Amino acid sequence: xxxxxxxxxxxxxxxxxxxxxxxxxxxxxxxxxxxxxxxxxxxxxxxxxxxxxxxxxxxxxxxxxxxxxxxxxxxxxxxxxxxxxxxxxxxxxxxxxxxxxxxxxxxxxxxxxxxxxxxxxxxxxxxxxxxxxxxxxxxxxxxxxxxxxxxxxxxxxxxxxxxxxxxxxxxxxxxxxxxxxxxxxxxxxxxxxxxxxxxxxxxxxxxxxxxxxxxxxxxxxxxxxxxxxxxxxxxxxxxxxxxxxxxxxxxxxxxxxxxxxxxxxxxxxxxxxxxxxxxxxxxxxxxxxxxxxxxxxxxxxxxxxxxxxxxxxxxxxxxxxxxxxxxxxxxxxxxxxxxxxxxxxxxxxxxxxxxxxxxxxxxxxxxxxxxxxxxxxxxxxxxxxx
Numbered sequence: 001x002x003x004x005x006x007x008x009x010x011x012x013x014x015x016x017x018x019x020x021x022x023x024x025x026x027x028x029x030x031x032x033x034x035x036x037x038x039x040x041x042x043x044x045x046x047x048x049x050x051x052x053x054x055x056x057x058x059x060x061x062x063x064x065x066x067x068x069x070x071x072x073x074x075x076x077x078x079x080x081x082x083x084x085x086x087x088x089x090x091x092x093x094x095x096x097x098x099x100x101x102x103x104x105x106x107x108x109x110x111x112x113x114x115x116x117x118x119x120x121x122x123x124x125x126x127x128x129x130x131x132x133x134x135x136x137x138x139x140x141x142x143x144x145x146x147x148x149x150x151x152x153x154x155x156x157x158x159x160x161x162x163x164x165x166x167x168x169x170x171x172x173x174x175x176x177x178x179x180x181x182x183x184x185x186x187x188x189x190x191x192x193x194x195x196x197x198x199x200x201x202x203x204x205x206x207x208x209x210x211x212x213x214x215x216x217x218x219x220x221x222x223x224x225x226x227x228x229x230x231x232x233x234x235x236x237x238x239x240x241x242x243x244x245x246x247x248x249x250x251x252x253x254x255x256x257x258x259x260x261x262x263x264x265x266x267x268x269x270x271x272x273x274x275x276x277x278x279x280x281x282x283x284x285x286x287x288x289x290x291x292x293x294x295x296x297x298x299x300x301x302x303x304x305x306x307x308x309x310x311x312x313x314x315x316x317x318x319x320x321x322x323x324x325x326x327x328x329x330x331x332x333x334x335x336x337x338x339x340x341x342x343x344x345x346x347x348x349x350x351x352x353x354x355x356x357x358x359x360x361x362x363x364x365x366x367x368x369x370x371x372x373x374x375x376x377x378x379x380x381x382x383x384x385x386x
Contacts, residue, residue, distance in 0.1 A: 033093050033101065035074060051109050052117060053093035053101060054080055057133075057160045058208045061092065063107055065116045072120075079125050079163065081115040084194075088121050088129040088163030125163065132161035136168075139191060143170060146186045154178045157205045167194040173205050203228045206252040213250065220257055231255040235263050238270065240292060269294045274318050279304075281325045284333045287311070301334055311338040 033053075042048060050066045064080050066072065076091045093101060102109045121129070140159040147154055154174040161168050168191065172178075184195045200208075207221035221228070236248055236259055250256040276289040280301060290310055291300040299318055300310040311334040313321075321331055331337070 033097065035093060035095065035097055037095055037097055038074075049094075049096050049099055049109075051098045051102065051114070052078075052091055053098050054078060054089040054117075055092040056087065056089045058158070060160075062089075063098065063102055063109075063114065065114045067116045068119070070117065070120060072117075077121040077126060079118045079121050081118060082162065085162060085164040085166045086118055086125075088125055121163075128165050129163045132163070132165040136161055139168065142190060143183075143187055146190065147180075147183055150183055150186075152178055152180060152183060154180070157200070158208050165193070167196065169196045169198055171198050171200050171205070171208065173200060173202055201228075202252040202254055203257075206250070211251045213256075214247075215258075219251060221252075225257060228257070229260060231257060231259050235259040238263060239266050240294070266294060272297070273299070273315055274322055278322060280318070280321050280334070281330050282321075282333050283330050287334055303334075311335065313337050 050069075052064050052066050052072060053061055054064055055061050062080075064078075070078075072078065072091050072094055074091055074094065077088060078091055079086045079088055081087075099109055136159045139161075140156060143156050143159065147156060153176070154172045156170055156172045158171040159168055160171070170187075180197055184197065187195050203221060206219060207225070210222040211219050213219050231254070233243060233248075233255070235255075236243060239259070239262065241248070241259075248255055248259070273292065273294070276292065276299075278289075280287045282303075284303060286304050287301040288304060289299055290302050290307075292298070297315045299313050299315060301313060301318075302308075302310045313334065317337045321337070324331060
């Protein structure tokens with residue numbers, strides 16, 4: 001998504017507004033909500049909603065109360081209340097849609113303890129905020145060195161400074177609990193700020209850092225995905241995917257979230273299929289299921305004593321054989337059912353164009369007759385012809 005300030009180069013390639021996620025219209029940021037009520041006036045006598053949605057680093061959004069009745073619009077930089085000091089963020093949503101977002105995220109807008117907006121950020125506030133943001137990369141590198149020196153099994157993945165530069169939040173990932181009391185003392189001594197440690201999951205880490213997935217597109221968690229549902233290996237089994245950890249794992253090292261996208265469609269399609277554990281009884285012997293094509297409605301069976309030759313059947317044929325087996329009747333063989341399916345396919349695709357016999361374009365050409373015509377044509381030419 002691009003904002004109205006984004007430009008293009010001579011080759012029609014997007015050049016961007018070069019604001020690195022802090023553009024005024026907030027259109028270059030992920031999870032931006034379109035305010036479709038912005039051009040509509042409120043009914044007479046109704047006061048505007050006094051809560052505002054504000055975005056901070058990495059699309060972290062929180063809600064604040066506009067107690068001073070400031071005239072705010074999307075893209076305004078504001079100073080908000082935190083404990084202690086103040087933070088600086090960008091307004092992403094105003095008006096009645098904020099109430100909808102608060103209800104969706106289960107935030108009580110009637111809560112009197114909701115933090116408030118102090119003022120529109122002054123130039124001094126913005127300068128301090130930008131200077132603090134510029135120090136985050138160096139602070140993250142130094143904090144990792146301190147953690148390695150203490151032999152702590154943790155990874156500091158991101159650092160977020162508070163708007164006034166008095167506090168920094170360190171986001172880290174770890175397999176087990178980590179005793180980082182000495183680390184906090186060392187970092188407070190090195191950086192001279194208040195330290196807050198916050199543990200996040202591997203999926204949250206990937207959403208904050210971003211990246212390119214195996215599909216060639218940006219990670220879903222860093223562009224549009226807001227909730228992280230649990231993904232099990234059963235999702236891959238239902239879709240008949242090979243249980244290869246290298247192919248099923250995403251950038252975060254966990255199972256890919258996209259395994260759940262088409263799972264419902266597969267589960268609906270599998271309702272018409274018989275149980276794959278049921279073996280078909282024929283006069284030639286028992287046959288077990290080897291492969292399934294869910295959306296074509298086909299199943300491949302092989303005899304227990306011959307796993308090389310597979311026989312393709314439709315789910316209706318399999319149901320028919322199972323019903324006969326329940327009546328203690330055995331079919332002759334699977335070959336007659338697979339032969340019937342092959343005959344049906346042949347009849348269906350044999351006469352696609354509607355021309356069974358040879359057309360004039362399919363007749364073989366006689367080179368001798370063509371040469372004879374060419375000689376007769378040359379004999380008929382007059383003598384004075386050039």
